[in-house]
Amino acid sequence: MPKTTPDRRQRGDDLTRRERGRAAREACPRSSHGAWTVEEHRDEVIDLIEEQSSERVQELIGLRYERMGASPFTFYRGSAIIMAHDLASTPSTGIEVQCVGDAHIANFGIFSSPTRHLVFDINDFDETAPGPWEWDIKRLAASVEICGRDRGFDPSEREDAVRACAKAYRKNMARFAEMRELDIWYAHLDVEQTVGQFEEELNGKQSKTLRRAIEKARAKDNVRAADRLARCREDGTMRFLSEPPELVPLDDLGRFEGADSAEVARRIGALYASYLDNLSYDKRCLVNRYRPDDIARKVVGVGSVGTRAWVALLHGKDRDDPLVLQIKEAGASVVERFYRAAPFSSHGERVVQGQKLIQSTSDILLGWTGIELPCGRTRDYYVRQLWNGKGSIDLEKIGEEGLASTARLCAWALAHAHARTGDGVAIAAYLGDGNAFDDALWEFSQAYADQNEADYRLFCERLLS
Structure with a gap:
């Protein structure tokens, strides 16, 4: 067959996809994405937070509310x-992707690829599920505005950062639309190269925000995790430290949700065995070279506080060859609740397969598991290395330029995820070359930041007073 034949077919397919994207502007104008009307006293959305809490470890709910209550x-x-609930009522083009589901600016960062290169990408997948691409970029853009307010930046500085985010998403989606599918899949953000490009744009001025994150990522590996979280006893065994409520070794936990420590250990052992069964053969061979030392409950994050999360300490050749795995509960995605169910057998599998779909290079030990409880319910989990070169951007100290640069990196990663899993050609055609969508995102981000502050005030009145 002549080489030109598939090229013509590809051009025809792309034309149809571009037409689909442009046609979506009629039913869903780009300017419509800017609309949001702030409502006060929304008791129904605070009820959603309490509903989530009812399914979590009750002794940790106070800590969850404390962390959420620190600031808007x-x-x-x-x-x-709450935002998934709100986005379900906003305009949509009908173009579906694998949504991140919780694509705020703090859920992106640096981690180590399987080749030990540092890359920048999405790093939280608890809520991932099929959904509208607009939900992710709206959550990201609003988070940039809210972060800027938290840092005390003036409106013009916040606008620059939000627009940088919107423009980067639009421009990179256009670039991905021109790439071959396999090239899109292989694309990634090499951290050192990207920081160098940013510093060239800053006329050689060092990007302190990103440089600090790089150094932090380089230091966070399994050896550092074991040094930070565990100690060697006199008998030579390694045991987790006791730092309640954030870190509680299983031996110190006592009864947990009606089960004694022996029963909890048995359940975690069953989770681990199921995890091994779900790994590919080569990864199972690798993990089987490690022997378990200790187990602890570990509290993580802000939104995740109260979910059931465990850490397992293992060793390979000797005690200087540690592996620290996190075994974290996976519940229903907020995207699933307000859009549609994901096509996976369990929430653990949903998280793992979703991560592999949208992240450029995933943890080689990533896997899912689950266990049937005495009550007949099944509880789903996923497993990953606790620290795998992970480095987050210090948003509490970030400057105006750092916020804009970080927003651009996040937008690249998000566009990449959407181009891998959705119709990037149609999305790029919908967005177009002008600033219409950028303008809409800036308007929406301001209005939704106001809504977030109103909901935050009510949250503090109802759950913190």
């Missing part, structure tokens, strides 16, 4: 369910 920004980080 931390409240936003912990209330993905």
Whole structure:
């Protein structure tokens, strides 16, 4: 067959996809994405937070509310369910992707690829599920505005950052639309190269925000995790430290949700065995070279506080060859609740398969598991290395330029995820070359930041007073 034949077919397919994207502007004008009317005293959305809490470890709910109550920004980080509820009523083009589901700016960062290169990408997948691409970019853009308010930046500085985010998403989606499918899949943000490009744009001025994150990522590996979280006893065994409520070794936990420590250990052992069964053969061979030392309950994050999360300490050749795995509960996605169910057998599998779909290079030990409880219910989990070169951007100290640069990186990662899993050609055609969508995102981000502050005030009145 002549080489030109598939090229013509590809051009025809792309033309149809572009037409689909442009046609979507008629039913869903780009300017419509800017609309949001702030409502006060929304008791029904605070009820959603309490509903989530009812399914979590009750002794940790106070800590969850404390962390969410620190500021409007931390409240936003912990209330993905509220925004999913709100986004379900906003305009949509009908173009579906694998949504991140909780794509706020603090859920992106640096981690180590399987080749030990540092890359920048999405790093939280608890809520991932099929959904509208607009939901993710709206949550990201609003988080940039809310973060800027938290840092005390003036409106023009916040606008620059939000527009940088919107423009980067639009421009990169256009680039991905021109790439071959396999090239899109292989694309990634090499951290050192990207920081160098940013510093060239800053006329050689060092990007302190990103440089600090790089150094932090380089230091966070399994050896560092074991040094930070565990100690060697006189008999030579490694045991987790006791730092309640954030870190509680199983031996110190006592009864947990009606089960004694022996029963909890048995259940975690069953989870681990199921995890091994779900790994590919080569990864199972690798993990089987490690031997278990200790188990602890570990509290993580802001929005995740109260979910059941465990850490397992293992060793390979000797005690200087540690592996620290996190076994974290996976519940229903907020996207699933307000859009549609994901096509996976369990929530653990949903998280793992969703991560592999949208992240450029995933943890080689990523896997899912689950266990049937005495009550007949099944509880789903996923497993990953606790620290795998993970480095987050210090948003509490970030400057105006750092916020804009970080927003651009996040937008690249989000566009990449959407191009891998959805119709990037149609999305790019819908967005177009002008600033119409950028303008709409700026308008929406301001209005939704106001809504977030109103909801935060009510949250503090109802759950913190």
